[in-house]
Structure formats: C-alpha cells, structure tokens
Amino acid sequence: MSAYDDLMAHARETEALKQVLGRLGWDQETVMPRGAAAQRAEEMAAMEKVLHARRTDPRVGDWLNRAEPADEVQQAHVRELRREHERATRVPADLAAAIARTTSLAQGIWAETRAADDFAAFAPTLTEVLNLRRHEAAALAEGTDLYDALLDDYEPGETGASLSRIFDALRPRLVALRERILGSDRTPPKLSGRFDEATQMRLAADCARVFGYNFAHGRIDRAVHPFSSGQGLDSRITTRTDPENPFDCLYSTIHEVGHGSYEQNVDRAYLLTPLGTGASMGVHESQSRIYENQLARGRAFAGWLFAKLRETYGDIGVADADAFYAALNAVESGYIRTEADEVHYNLHILLRFDLERDLVRGALEVADLEEAWNSRFAADFGVAVDRPSNGVLQDVHWAVGLFGYFPTYTLGNVYAGCLFAAMQDGVPGWAAAMAEGDATPATGWLRERVQKHGSRYLPRDLVELASGAPISPEPLLSYLERKFGALYGL
Amino acid sequence: MSAYDDLMAHARETEALKQVLGRLGWDQETVMPRGAAAQRAEEMAAMEKVLHARRTDPRVGDWLNRAEPADEVQQAHVRELRREHERATRVPADLAAAIARTTSLAQGIWAETRAADDFAAFAPTLTEVLNLRRHEAAALAEGTDLYDALLDDYEPGETGASLSRIFDALRPRLVALRERILGSDRTPPKLSGRFDEATQMRLAADCARVFGYNFAHGRIDRAVHPFSSGQGLDSRITTRTDPENPFDCLYSTIHEVGHGSYEQNVDRAYLLTPLGTGASMGVHESQSRIYENQLARGRAFAGWLFAKLRETYGDIGVADADAFYAALNAVESGYIRTEADEVHYNLHILLRFDLERDLVRGALEVADLEEAWNSRFAADFGVAVDRPSNGVLQDVHWAVGLFGYFPTYTLGNVYAGCLFAAMQDGVPGWAAAMAEGDATPATGWLRERVQKHGSRYLPRDLVELASGAPISPEPLLSYLERKFGALYGL
Known part of the structure; x- marks a missing residue:
C-alpha cells in the first residue's frame, strides 16, 4: 500500500464514523425518547473523541507528507484531508475542550437572556465565547487575518475581503429596492383557512418528488427546526407544520430538499470519501435557496402549487394563481432574519457579517455591540x-x-443568482416543465453542473465552472429587481 | 488516577460507543431508507473496528493487572472487563475477520437453500462456519471444552454439563405432557375477525404500559422481526402486526417489553458501565418469558385483555374470558420453534442444544445432522x-x-419458572392487580430482585439470590403441568 492508499483507507473509515455521528444527531431531533438526552450526550461525546483522535493521528500527517496523488481527484482528496488534519492539530486539545464546554453552557444562557430581553446579562458570556474563538483563530491563522481563519472552516478559499467586495455592492441596491417596495401602494393578499397537518406532510412529500428528492436514499420527518442530515445513500430531511400556514411546511421542505438532494446527487465514486459531500456551506445554501426561491417561489411553480392546494383544501382565501404568487412573495418589514423575504434576507446577513468581522478582528467590543446593531438596523431597514x-x-x-x-x-x-441565470440559458424548457409539476429539468442541470462534483473543486471555482462566468452579485440583484419590480408595479 | 479509574474511564466510553452501534442497528431495522444498506454496512464495520481496537487495547490489559477494586461492585466491573478483554485478545484478528465475512455470506446461502429445501446444498457452508467457530472456541478454551467456550459468551458461568443436568430432567416430562394434551378430547377455540393494525399498535402501547414499560426512555416501532435495542435511558422495542391475528402483535410487544424494561430498570448508578446491562441472554429471556407467558398468558390478564379486545373490536369469535384464555394457550403440534406454544417450545430447544453440542465437540458431522435432527424430532414430537x-x-x-x-x-x-414461583409467594396481590390491568406488582418484584442489579452478579447467582432457592427445572414443570392440565382436563 502506498502512503496515499493508507491515507484514503483511514479517511474512508473516518467518513463512515462522521456519518454515524450525524445519524445520532438526526435521531436526537426526530425519534429519541425524551428522557434519553443525558445518555445521548455521553454517546456523542465518545464519538467526537474518536473522531478527534483520528483527525489528529500522527500517521495522517506522515501519510500526507509522503502521499503522491496521481491525478486531480487524488489531489483534491489530499487537499481536503490536509485541511482537516491541520485544523485539528493546530488547535490545542484543552482549547477545543474549553470551547465545547463554554458554548454548550452559553446556549442555555443565551436562551434565558433572550427570553428576558437582557443583552447586558448575556454580554459576559458572549465575551468569553468570542475570546475563546479568537484564540482558536490565532492558532489556526498563523499570523494571517483572524476572521479569515474562522471563515475558512465554512467557506474554503474565501476571505473577509473577498466577501466584502461582493456584499458592499449588494447593500445599496437592496436598501433601495426595499424602500421602493414598501413605498408602493400594493398590498399582497394572504392565505386563510385551516390546513390539516397530516395532509401538509403528504403535500410536502409530493413537493419533494417534484424537485427530484430520492426517497430510496432519504426520508422526511417532523422536527422543531427543519434540517438535513447525512450523505450519499442516506440523506434525510425534516420539516415542520403550522395548521394556519402551509407555506412554512412546504417551503421548509423544498429548502431542505435542496440540501438533501445535493448530498444524494454527489458522484457515487466519492461515497464515504473526503469529496463525498457538498463543497461548502455557501454552495449548499445556493442549492437550497435556488430550489426554494428561484424555482419554488417562481410563477410557474406557483401555478402548479395553487392548483394542488385548491384541489386539496378547497378555498384558501386567494382568488387565482396570480394572487397566490403575490401572497407567496409578500415583502414585509420585520426584525427577524429567519422570517425574512427574499428582499430583506440578505440585509440581515450583511449587518451580521460586518459586525462579527469587527468583533473577531478586535475593531468592535461586545459592550458596544447592541448599539452598533441597532444603529445599523435603523440605517438599512x-x-x-x-x-x-x-x-x-x-x-x-x-x-x-x-x-x-x-x-x-x-x-x-449570490451563487444561486449566478447559477439560476446560467440554468435559464442552458435549459429553455425548465419553466414549462415546472408549471407541470416537474422541476427536474432545472434540478438536473444543477446536479450535473454542481452537485455531482461534491467537494472536488473549491467552492468559488465550482460555481464559476458551473455558471461559466466570474462570481458577481449582479445576477441576484437583477433577478430580485425584475421579480419584485413586476410584483409591486415599480 | 488509579489503574481502576483509568480502566473505568475507558470502559465508560466503550459502553457509550456500543450504544451507538446498537442505535445504528435499530435505525436499520425501523427507519432506514431502503437504498442505504451498502453505506450502513460501511458505517457499522467502521464502528466494529473502533470497538475491537478498544477491547484489545494493551492498556486495558495493563490496567486490569494493576487495578485494585475497593468493593464488590468494583470487583464485578473488573470481572466483566477482564472477560471482554480476554475474549477479544485471545481470538486472532484474521480469524475474527474470517468469521465475520463467512457468516455474512452464509446467511444469504442459508436463505436460498432453505427456500429450495436443500440441506445438502447448505452443508458445505455450515461445515465452514462450524470449523471457524471451533477454531475460535479452541483459541478461547485454552484446553477446556470447546462448547463451553462458546456458551460462555452468552451465559457466563454455565457449561454444557451444567445445562444438561437441567435439560435432561425437563425432556421426559415435557414429552409426556404434550402426549397427554394432544391425546385429550378438548379442542381450543380460535379468534376470528379482522383486526385493524393501527389499532393493534395502540393496544400494544397500552399493554406496554400495563407491564411498566417507560416511554420516557423508550419507544415502540414496527419491524419485520420484533427485537429490543439499547440500554438505560434509551431502551427501544419493536413489534409487528398481522391483520388476522392480534396475538402476534400484543404478545411480541409484551415479550419485548420484558427485555426493554429490564434494560430500563438497571440501577442508574451502572449507566454506561460494564454492569449497566442485563446479566446474560438466559436472564434476559427469563424476563421476556415471564412477562409474556406466566403473566400475560395467565388467566388474570386474559380477563383484562379479553374485555379490552371486545371493547375495541366487538365480536372476536370467542364467547367469554375462559374461552379467550383457552384460545391464548392452545397447544398444537408443529414443526417451527418460533411458532411453538409453552409446552412444545423447550422440546425444540433441547433438540438443538444436544445436536449443536455434539457438532462443536466433534461427536456429530454436518453430513449426519439432518438425519440426527429428523430422528430426534420424531422421538420427541x-x-x-x-x-x-x-x-x-x-x-x-x-x-x-x-x-x-x-x-x-x-x-x-427455567429461570422464569423459578422466579415466578418466588414472586407468587412474595406478592400475594399480583393476580388481582393483573386482572385490573396492572402488572407492576409482579414486574416491580422482578425489578427489585433481578433487573436493577444489571450484570452485578453472575447469572445463576442472581436468579438464586432473587428466588431464594437453587436453580431447578421443577417450578417450570409444575407450572406447565398444572396450567395445561387444567386447560385440557388432564
């Protein structure tokens, strides 16, 4: 066996063990008996310890030094394994343990202080968490930017500066668009009625099929917060139901179908290897968002879904497919990120990005965070x-x-905007199929261009290769301005 | 940290990882997407490898040599850990791998040859499996009896000879009892009707509650073959339904409740330690059997269940609780162990015990097995x-x-017979409560005498301590002769 073969044999087992840990998480959120939490925490801690020992195994460092990858795929495997090994070995074990312990406690303190609406009571905890993560960033960064060191864990290859260039171009046009919409005289209609929840779950499964989710390699269950879990042959999703609002269930499902299908559609040759999963958080979100927004909140699918809901529930309080489409895309002012529409959503993120980057780089103190948040929110919203x-x-x-x-x-x-523009050019019949309840021409293009490659390419390279153009905020902005301009008669 | 502390810290993580592996098995049999099997096999193999490495870790041997247990509980922990470590280290890794590979393939070959009713086609495979296990037994036995070395894995402390003494006393009286019953002129009534399967699952949950199963630390799902899975705070069971026979679902559930409650009721001080699980396969089966047979097939519970089924399903084809009790305890000749009634069941086992002991000790060849089976079957049945x-x-x-x-x-x-006799003496009101749908006086006695001790005692010591008498087949035989004598007017 060559060093590369040894490395890969070890990596395959590690990937299998990561899937096991993910499965425990799924179980915990869906089917675990309510009294099992304490035992489950021990089980997950034992698994984490096994995985940490494998990631920091000195043999991995040795194999990495001696590996001679024979082609670009092998190079990509080595790249991913080196990233993982270096991140695991650079952080001292006692720092990693302190972060795990502190953030676990901080979550409860956050929930209490949020319920009490008392940021000052949360500030000492947040300061402690921030300081620990800054120490971790310093260990990872080796002299480069602290924020970039943390970002790299979620979005390999990107930096705060590279993102700022894109985000700074988004902000003024999004602010302008929301002002024009909220200043218009159109009020979107609203759905009304009671929507049986078991029926919602059946409709959710129908929607999942429309978007190509494969039930032979997945399943849909209910959970408090929708999520997707797993890879390859076992990629599951969850959703939730609200008897007064079927959109919550259906669009949570379609969003998670974007994540879950991505994992199902990675090339089987990469199964249980370092390349066998989505390229990054950003690319993952591009898939879930394009399924949920560009496709499922588009006019073509709205027509299909309106007919389906009418057939299922009778009168739902809106007159026709156009009114349904307007209800589906209502733009409304609000404080909460997770409830935001397509126009507001990114403004919530840009605010957080700028603030957290300053926090990590030491340009903003936790003591000044609430004030900074509030003044930025007033300016943008x-x-x-x-x-x-x-x-x-x-x-x-x-x-x-x-x-x-x-x-x-x-x-x-932003990636979703770039990919949607390219998909429209490449698949002329996508909208006609969508109107018939078949998203697979659109999602099939995404599978071939993006999903099947797993982590073979760095995220930005992958999206540029797929869309045939450099990353730019322009397609997303044009899409939003055109769609909401038409909806609000701007 | 002392050697004992190091040993126990390691053991706690190992126990947590064993629970994780068990949870994967549960998932596979209940909720896993049908296309996920290949990936799951990799995940389970990776977990098995992690566990094997922990069991054979040379540090464990060192800690065991240096551990100074301070009391009897600590001695019991060391006893269990030494057993596990010695069994894992004595078997060469390549032999363990050959057994895993061969038995995995053999299962498919068995299913095919069984479907074709062709024992000759299966014989070479069985010979190979038997030879591998005999090699393993030789590695474990270190000069003692090969069969005892294998038996010790399931029933610590017992030997083929110790079991023979009990079993040889059972056989003639069981043969005589079945002959008298089948020669009697009474024909037990049968249930008739269609039994909605979702309703059966609700009744199964009711029965589980009657027997004290704690849903805060467990759940019931459907599976092809009923089983129980997990320990302590997360001990789950499964059952199955047959629309024409509600007994299958209800009595499978109660049987598994016996296993699942046992695990739930082990002293919480032993959670995720070597003592935190049932003492042996035999003691486990004593609990599931006493729940299913002595309690749930008894006249008191039959009265409660008859009323419940009548209330739920209307006419079920039997006139009254006595007829229902007779239907529940029908004794019928049959070939199949898993379908056997209380009178026939042990005769099926005694046949297998005698044959497999001869196979392992080299006193019977696979070539002669079918003939040996058939002649023994004709003699006993x-x-x-x-x-x-x-x-x-x-x-x-x-x-x-x-x-x-x-x-x-x-x-x-046999253990169930001993324990049932002692419980009847110790809990005079158990049957009156049972008739009201409350088994907890009876199961509470079992929890205190047997279940809470986990693996604290060797199996036979535990049952003798609980029942206050040496192990004997007499209580089981008396129970069967009295119960079925009355039912069949013997």
Whole structure:
C-alpha cells in the first residue's frame, strides 16, 4: 500500500464514523425518547473523541507528507484531508475542550437572556465565547487575518475581503429596492383557512418528488427546526407544520430538499470519501435557496402549487394563481432574519457579517455591540429595534461560537443568482416543465453542473465552472429587481 | 488516577460507543431508507473496528493487572472487563475477520437453500462456519471444552454439563405432557375477525404500559422481526402486526417489553458501565418469558385483555374470558420453534442444544445432522419432519455461527419458572392487580430482585439470590403441568 492508499483507507473509515455521528444527531431531533438526552450526550461525546483522535493521528500527517496523488481527484482528496488534519492539530486539545464546554453552557444562557430581553446579562458570556474563538483563530491563522481563519472552516478559499467586495455592492441596491417596495401602494393578499397537518406532510412529500428528492436514499420527518442530515445513500430531511400556514411546511421542505438532494446527487465514486459531500456551506445554501426561491417561489411553480392546494383544501382565501404568487412573495418589514423575504434576507446577513468581522478582528467590543446593531438596523431597514430579542439576541449562532458562518447564507444567495441565470440559458424548457409539476429539468442541470462534483473543486471555482462566468452579485440583484419590480408595479 | 479509574474511564466510553452501534442497528431495522444498506454496512464495520481496537487495547490489559477494586461492585466491573478483554485478545484478528465475512455470506446461502429445501446444498457452508467457530472456541478454551467456550459468551458461568443436568430432567416430562394434551378430547377455540393494525399498535402501547414499560426512555416501532435495542435511558422495542391475528402483535410487544424494561430498570448508578446491562441472554429471556407467558398468558390478564379486545373490536369469535384464555394457550403440534406454544417450545430447544453440542465437540458431522435432527424430532414430537425448511434449515442461528446461543432460551424459561414461583409467594396481590390491568406488582418484584442489579452478579447467582432457592427445572414443570392440565382436563 502506498502512503496515499493508507491515507484514503483511514479517511474512508473516518467518513463512515462522521456519518454515524450525524445519524445520532438526526435521531436526537426526530425519534429519541425524551428522557434519553443525558445518555445521548455521553454517546456523542465518545464519538467526537474518536473522531478527534483520528483527525489528529500522527500517521495522517506522515501519510500526507509522503502521499503522491496521481491525478486531480487524488489531489483534491489530499487537499481536503490536509485541511482537516491541520485544523485539528493546530488547535490545542484543552482549547477545543474549553470551547465545547463554554458554548454548550452559553446556549442555555443565551436562551434565558433572550427570553428576558437582557443583552447586558448575556454580554459576559458572549465575551468569553468570542475570546475563546479568537484564540482558536490565532492558532489556526498563523499570523494571517483572524476572521479569515474562522471563515475558512465554512467557506474554503474565501476571505473577509473577498466577501466584502461582493456584499458592499449588494447593500445599496437592496436598501433601495426595499424602500421602493414598501413605498408602493400594493398590498399582497394572504392565505386563510385551516390546513390539516397530516395532509401538509403528504403535500410536502409530493413537493419533494417534484424537485427530484430520492426517497430510496432519504426520508422526511417532523422536527422543531427543519434540517438535513447525512450523505450519499442516506440523506434525510425534516420539516415542520403550522395548521394556519402551509407555506412554512412546504417551503421548509423544498429548502431542505435542496440540501438533501445535493448530498444524494454527489458522484457515487466519492461515497464515504473526503469529496463525498457538498463543497461548502455557501454552495449548499445556493442549492437550497435556488430550489426554494428561484424555482419554488417562481410563477410557474406557483401555478402548479395553487392548483394542488385548491384541489386539496378547497378555498384558501386567494382568488387565482396570480394572487397566490403575490401572497407567496409578500415583502414585509420585520426584525427577524429567519422570517425574512427574499428582499430583506440578505440585509440581515450583511449587518451580521460586518459586525462579527469587527468583533473577531478586535475593531468592535461586545459592550458596544447592541448599539452598533441597532444603529445599523435603523440605517438599512428604516426601523428602530424595539427590544434585544428582535435585535442582537435573536440568533443562536454567536452564542455557540459560529463566527464566520453567517456570510455563507448570502454568498449562497449570490451563487444561486449566478447559477439560476446560467440554468435559464442552458435549459429553455425548465419553466414549462415546472408549471407541470416537474422541476427536474432545472434540478438536473444543477446536479450535473454542481452537485455531482461534491467537494472536488473549491467552492468559488465550482460555481464559476458551473455558471461559466466570474462570481458577481449582479445576477441576484437583477433577478430580485425584475421579480419584485413586476410584483409591486415599480 | 488509579489503574481502576483509568480502566473505568475507558470502559465508560466503550459502553457509550456500543450504544451507538446498537442505535445504528435499530435505525436499520425501523427507519432506514431502503437504498442505504451498502453505506450502513460501511458505517457499522467502521464502528466494529473502533470497538475491537478498544477491547484489545494493551492498556486495558495493563490496567486490569494493576487495578485494585475497593468493593464488590468494583470487583464485578473488573470481572466483566477482564472477560471482554480476554475474549477479544485471545481470538486472532484474521480469524475474527474470517468469521465475520463467512457468516455474512452464509446467511444469504442459508436463505436460498432453505427456500429450495436443500440441506445438502447448505452443508458445505455450515461445515465452514462450524470449523471457524471451533477454531475460535479452541483459541478461547485454552484446553477446556470447546462448547463451553462458546456458551460462555452468552451465559457466563454455565457449561454444557451444567445445562444438561437441567435439560435432561425437563425432556421426559415435557414429552409426556404434550402426549397427554394432544391425546385429550378438548379442542381450543380460535379468534376470528379482522383486526385493524393501527389499532393493534395502540393496544400494544397500552399493554406496554400495563407491564411498566417507560416511554420516557423508550419507544415502540414496527419491524419485520420484533427485537429490543439499547440500554438505560434509551431502551427501544419493536413489534409487528398481522391483520388476522392480534396475538402476534400484543404478545411480541409484551415479550419485548420484558427485555426493554429490564434494560430500563438497571440501577442508574451502572449507566454506561460494564454492569449497566442485563446479566446474560438466559436472564434476559427469563424476563421476556415471564412477562409474556406466566403473566400475560395467565388467566388474570386474559380477563383484562379479553374485555379490552371486545371493547375495541366487538365480536372476536370467542364467547367469554375462559374461552379467550383457552384460545391464548392452545397447544398444537408443529414443526417451527418460533411458532411453538409453552409446552412444545423447550422440546425444540433441547433438540438443538444436544445436536449443536455434539457438532462443536466433534461427536456429530454436518453430513449426519439432518438425519440426527429428523430422528430426534420424531422421538420427541411424534411426527416425521416433512422437509428441511420445517426441520434442520428452519433457524438462521447456526448459519451465522451462533453455536451456544440456543440453550439460553430454555435456561430463560427455567429461570422464569423459578422466579415466578418466588414472586407468587412474595406478592400475594399480583393476580388481582393483573386482572385490573396492572402488572407492576409482579414486574416491580422482578425489578427489585433481578433487573436493577444489571450484570452485578453472575447469572445463576442472581436468579438464586432473587428466588431464594437453587436453580431447578421443577417450578417450570409444575407450572406447565398444572396450567395445561387444567386447560385440557388432564
């Protein structure tokens, strides 16, 4: 066996063990008995320890030094394994343990202080988490930018500067677009009625099939927060139901189908290898967003879905497919990121990106964070934050140390804009099929251009290769301005 | 940290990882997407490898040599860990791998040859499996009896000779009892009707509650073959439904509740330690059998269940609770172990025990096995085996190498007899409560006397301690002769 073969044999087992850990997480959120949490924590900690020992195994460093990859795929495997090994070995074990312990406690403190709307009570905890992650970043960065070191874990190849260039171009046009929409005289209609939840789950499965989700390699269950879990031959999704709002279930499902199908569609040759999963958080989000927004909130699918809902539930409070399409794409002012429409969503992210980058680089203190949040929100959204739970305390991310994660949401939307433009050029019949309840011409293009490659390419390279053009915010902006300009008669 | 502390810290993680592997097995049999099997096999193989490495870790041997247990509980932990370490280290890795590979293939060959009713086609495979297990036994036995070395894995402390003494006393009285019953002029009534399967699952949950199963630490799902899985805070069971026979679902559930409750009721101080699980296969089976047979097929519970089924399904084809009790305890001649009633069941096991012991010790060749089976069957059951799938090919156990496992079923029934006799003396009100749909006086006695101790005692010591008498087949025989004597007017 060559060093490369030894490395890959070890890596395959590690990938299999990662899937096992992911499966425990799925079980915990879907079927685990309510009294099993304490035992499950021990099980997951034992698995984490096994995985950490494998990632930092000195033999891996030795194999990496001696491996002679024979082609570009082998080079990509070595690239991914080197990233993982270096990130695992650079962070001292006691620092990693302190981060795990502190963020675990911080999550509970965040939930309490959010409920009490008391940022000052949360600030010491956030400071502690931030400092630990800055120490981790310093260990990883080896002299380069601290924020970039954290970002690289979620979006390999990107930097704060590379993202700023894109995001700074988005912000003024998004602010202008929301102002024009909210200043228009059109009020979108709303659905009304009671929507049986078991029926919603059947419709969700129908929608999943429309978008090409393969139930031989996945399943849909209910969970408090929708998520996707697993890879390759076993990629599951979850959704939730609200008896008064079927959109929550159906669009959560379609979003997760974007993630879950991506994992199902990775080339089987990469199964249980370092390339056998999506390229990054950003590319993953590009797939879930293009399924959910560009495709499922488009006019063609809206027509199909309106007919389906009418057939299922009778009168749903909107007169025709055009009104349904308008209801589906209502733009409304709001404080909460997770409830935001396509126009507002990225403004929420840009705010977080700028603030967290300053926090990590030491240009903003936690003591000044609430004020910074509120003044930025007023500038971009034209509304004053009324309380911390509607502002700086709304998301769990920072409490659990996820600095560098937020920008991948907007990068995913930018990627979705680029890919959607290219797909429209490449698949002329996509919308006609969509109107008939068949998204597979569109999703098939994504599978061939993006999904099947797994982690073979760096994220930005992959999207540029797929779309045939350099990454730019322009396609996303044009799409939003055209779509919402028409909807709101601008 | 002392050597004992190091040993236990390692053991706790190993126990947590064993639970993870068990959870994968549960997932596979209940919720796994049908196309995920190949990936799951890799995941389970990777987990097995992790566990094998931990069991054979030279540090464990060193800690065991230096450990100074401070009390009897610590001694029991060391005893269990030494057993596990010695069994894992004595078997060469390539032999363990050959057994895993061969039995995996043998299972498919067994299924094919059983379907074709062709024992000769299966014989070479069975010979190979048997030879591998005999090699393993030789590695484990270190000069002592080969069969005992295998048996010890399922029933620590027992030997072929110790079991023979019990079993040889059972056989003539069981043969005589079945002859008298089948010669009587009473024909038990039968249930009739269609039994909605979702309703059966609700009744199964009701029955589980009657027997004290804790849904905060478990759940019931459907599976092709009922089983229980997990320990402590997460001990799940499965069952199955047959629209024409509600007994299959209800009694499979109650049987598995016996296993699952046992695991739930082990002292929480032993959670995720070597003592945190049932003492042996035999003791486990004693709990599932006493729940299923002595309790749930008794007259008191039959009255409660008859009323419940009548209330749920209306007319079920039997007139009253006495007729229902007779239907529940019908004794019928048959070839198949898993379908056997209480009178026939142990005769099926005794046959297998005697044959497999001879196979492992070299006193019987695979070439002569079918003939040996058929002549023994004719002697004990008074019927000629009509084809191999009704005889020597009916069970998967030997195909997958489980030599030494069968006797634990009958040992469990013998233990159940001993424990039931003692429980009746100790809990005078158990039957009155049972008639009201409350088994917890009876199961509470079992929890206190047997279940809470986990693996603290060797199996036979535990049952003797709990029942206050030496192990004997007499209580089981008396119970069967009295119960079926009354039912059949003997």
